[in-house]
Amino acid sequence: xxxxxxxxxxxxxxxxxxxxxxxxxxxxxxxxxxxxxPQDLEDSLDPHKATAAGTREVLFNVFExxxxxxxxxxxIPAVAKEYEVTDDGLTYKFMLRDGVKFHNGNPVTxxxxxxxxxxxxxxxxxxxxxAAFSNIKEVNVVSDAEVDVVLNExxxxxxxxxxxxxxxxxxxxxxxxxxxxxGTGPYKYISRSPQENIIMESFxxxxxxxxxxxxxxxxxxxxxxxxxxxxxxTIDLTMHISATQIKQxxxxxxxxxxxxxxxxxxxxxxxxxPFDDARVRQAMCYAIDKQAILDLAFEGHGSPIGSSMFxxxxxxxxxxxxxxxxxxxxxxxxxxxxxGYADGFSMTITVPSNYTPHVDTAQVLVEQLxxxxxxxxxxxxEWNTWLSDVYTGRNYESTVIGVDASSLTADALLGRFYSSxxxxxxxxxxEEYDRLYEESRKTLDxxxxxxxxxxxxxxxxxxxxxxxxxxxxxxxPINKKFEGYTFYPLYVxxxxxxxxxx
Amino acid sequence: xKYIGNKLLTMLITVLIVTMLVFLAFRVIPGDPVSNMxxxxxxxxxxxxxxxxxxxxxxxxxxxxxxLRDFFxxxxxxxxxxxxxxxxMLASKIxxxxxxxxxxxxxxxxxxxPLGIYTAKHEDxxxxxxxxxxxxxxxxIPSFFLGMMLTYVFGLVLRWFRPGGFVNYKDDLLxxxxxxxxPAVAIALPKxxxxxxxxxxxxxxxxxxxxxxxxxxxGNSTDGVLYKHVLRNALIPVxxxxxxxxxxxxxxxxxxxxxxxxxxxxxLLITSISTRDYPVAQAIVAIIACIVIxxxxxxxxxxxxxxxxIV
Numbered sequence: 001x002x003x004x005x006x007x008x009x010x011x012x013x014x015x016x017x018x019x020x021x022x023x024x025x026x027x028x029x030x031x032x033x034x035x036x037x038p039q040d041l042e043d044s045l046d047p048h049k050a051t052a053a054g055t056r057e058v059l060f061n062v063f064e065x066x067x068x069x070x071x072x073x074x075x076i077p078a079v080a081k082e083y084e085v086t087d088d089g090l091t092y093k094f095m096l097r098d099g100v101k102f103h104n105g106n107p108v109t110x111x112x113x114x115x116x117x118x119x120x121x122x123x124x125x126x127x128x129x130x131a132a133f134s135n136i137k138e139v140n141v142v143s144d145a146e147v148d149v150v151l152n153e154x155x156x157x158x159x160x161x162x163x164x165x166x167x168x169x170x171x172x173x174x175x176x177x178x179x180x181x182x183g184t185g186p187y188k189y190i191s192r193s194p195q196e197n198i199i200m201e202s203f204x205x206x207x208x209x210x211x212x213x214x215x216x217x218x219x220x221x222x223x224x225x226x227x228x229x230x231x232x233x234t235i236d237l238t239m240h241i242s243a244t245q246i247k248q249x250x251x252x253x254x255x256x257x258x259x260x261x262x263x264x265x266x267x268x269x270x271x272x273x274p275f276d277d278a279r280v281r282q283a284m285c286y287a288i289d290k291q292a293i294l295d296l297a298f299e300g301h302g303s304p305i306g307s308s309m310f311x312x313x314x315x316x317x318x319x320x321x322x323x324x325x326x327x328x329x330x331x332x333x334x335x336x337x338x339x340g341y342a343d344g345f346s347m348t349i350t351v352p353s354n355y356t357p358h359v360d361t362a363q364v365l366v367e368q369l370x371x372x373x374x375x376x377x378x379x380x381x382e383w384n385t386w387l388s389d390v391y392t393g394r395n396y397e398s399t400v401i402g403v404d405a406s407s408l409t410a411d412a413l414l415g416r417f418y419s420s421x422x423x424x425x426x427x428x429x430x431e432e433y434d435r436l437y438e439e440s441r442k443t444l445d446x447x448x449x450x451x452x453x454x455x456x457x458x459x460x461x462x463x464x465x466x467x468x469x470x471x472x473x474x475x476x477p478i479n480k481k482f483e484g485y486t487f488y489p490l491y492v493x494x495x496x497x498x499x500x501x502x
Numbered sequence: 503x504k505y506i507g508n509k510l511l512t513m514l515i516t517v518l519i520v521t522m523l524v525f526l527a528f529r530v531i532p533g534d535p536v537s538n539m540x541x542x543x544x545x546x547x548x549x550x551x552x553x554x555x556x557x558x559x560x561x562x563x564x565x566x567x568x569x570l571r572d573f574f575x576x577x578x579x580x581x582x583x584x585x586x587x588x589x590x591m592l593a594s595k596i597x598x599x600x601x602x603x604x605x606x607x608x609x610x611x612x613x614x615x616p617l618g619i620y621t622a623k624h625e626d627x628x629x630x631x632x633x634x635x636x637x638x639x640x641x642x643i644p645s646f647f648l649g650m651m652l653t654y655v656f657g658l659v660l661r662w663f664r665p666g667g668f669v670n671y672k673d674d675l676l677x678x679x680x681x682x683x684x685p686a687v688a689i690a691l692p693k694x695x696x697x698x699x700x701x702x703x704x705x706x707x708x709x710x711x712x713x714x715x716x717x718x719x720x721g722n723s724t725d726g727v728l729y730k731h732v733l734r735n736a737l738i739p740v741x742x743x744x745x746x747x748x749x750x751x752x753x754x755x756x757x758x759x760x761x762x763x764x765x766x767x768x769x770l771l772i773t774s775i776s777t778r779d780y781p782v783a784q785a786i787v788a789i790i791a792c793i794v795i796x797x798x799x800x801x802x803x804x805x806x807x808x809x810x811x812i813v
Contacts, residue, residue, distance in 0.1 A: 042583040042779075043583070044539070051539065051541030051543050052541050127543075127551070127552065129543050176585075193670065194581075194770060195773055196668075196670070196765035222769070225761070225762075228653055228658070229665050232657050232658060232664045232666060234665060234667045382776060383776065384532070384776060387533060387538065387541065387542070388534070388537040389533075391542060392537060392544045392546065423543075
């Protein structure tokens, strides 16, 4: 009896070891790309509830709005073929494109569009993720091919919000958008396995340029295994790789360099001492050396910035602010002395521990601030704790984080510094800024508006609202089999344009 | 019967205490599922509204008792992050972790029992000493580090397997088992080393006792004494140890799942904690607690079978 047991055990053991050699073979010959993503979609598959940037960038392949952004930051028609605005700027008339189908095969109707806009605007009782949609007065179905959106007040940014993933067009008759996403995008959702993957397939009836690669898998990787799996050949493409990590990847990949399109800064709680004093904040700006941060923590990659705007924004971006505060320890000490902190002070930098680049940055900042007598210590917290304590609770001294733009509007970056804004987590309050912001919201003339936006940026810089650092460089390694990776000025991934090299 | 009754009672009490602790732990750590769902679009008003909708504002004891009631009727609720039923989610993850644990346990037994006896039998030979030395080293390597080494050597250099190339058992059973071999080795080796050492010293200790001398004097062969008398007694501490080890391996697989990116119970547990997905985390902890208790229960019974004197 015992002998037989040992026999069975040893058979099992040899079998498992022998089978080990069989793994790694390909299943099927159809085209397939595996994209590594650093976290699962943990908020919702309903585009109207997708809060995390990491979720929106994946859902971008499944969903579209009436309009959508292109890689140059322009808004191009999607489910709508064109739109007009009435002269008073209050009514947007969207003409629907013919023959757009949902992934379930049903055509997109004007009713679906009305339902989608109302749902994403919170008019059906759900929370809206687009604050600017509270401005929608009504959505009217004019005909089978036209939907009109009427606003309470003019808003030149309205088309940009309509183009965001959070305002995607979804079918009215889908009772469970949380678990069965149905959209109109180039890829359709097939299935998901929690913490494992999300499977998609190209949509044959897509109205525009169809995706070239049939099978798409988003594979969830936890930070450490991402590089191993890239090198091992399990994943073909991943995004948001840092300069230090990219050095560890071999020659099997084409590496594209772009920017993360976010404003990385040492954000200061402007309400508490000593950060309520502009001189202290300015002193800190002088005390730090942006280039040294890039060299020490980012292998020299990244673009230094001087206000809450990043270079991809083109016409709004002001390169001249980058060097508003050159590295100058003497000046920093002088300003500190004026503000009554001749002997410096102690402060805490709260950083989300899952974002290595921000932690690294904080470490360099601690050393640089020390040179002017500011004694900073780092407090690493979990992301969820950061969200509740720092972001919503505003119970912190300073934090290093990157703030991105959820839509292609200046407002997405500058709106949060309006003193009573919900998301003004740094408690910035400046009457002049508030006045400029209010005026910019009402201004329809583009030149005048751009001018106001630039004034706001300048004010943030002069007032040293935060210690601005950089727009981080991002690297995208892609397997040499593929080409066509495209950077967008927004946090989205467009897999439909990737194809096999000839 | 009374024995089993007592055991079941202990089991219930343990599960109660463990789940209660989990409930309290989530209360103590900052952040909640709502702040995770709303992310950076959260405002205090939105948070309050959603908390109210999700019933998170109700008193803790009420929520606990309701959860407990549902859990015992097999209803583990709905995941906050995935919107699907926790039961169906766990149903697809549990087999992965169980197979991994069982596979590594089989390896431990298959490696350590023969080697333990062998080294004890040939105690003075040089190869036995060599095995001892290797043992000592293997024992001191933490399994996650061993996992990383295995990935590097067999995955990246020798390419015997593709790191991260996990295939689900639903798609390809052989590929699934094949991928789990190296993770199982990573869990098994340190444990096997410990078991070998224990078995060896246990056999040697028994070998010096009076009853062994008597057995020899009655004309038994070395092997006869070893397998008929010594081993039976020497195995008792080993069984205890293997029982504890198996329970430990369930927990150890959680870490190894991270190293080899295996989407099992462990990975789900870790992410559900960081997203404050209470229903999922609570269910997993409760289930792991139950598994550990059941294992201990089985060990107790095995005890009785090996040595009838144990009451």
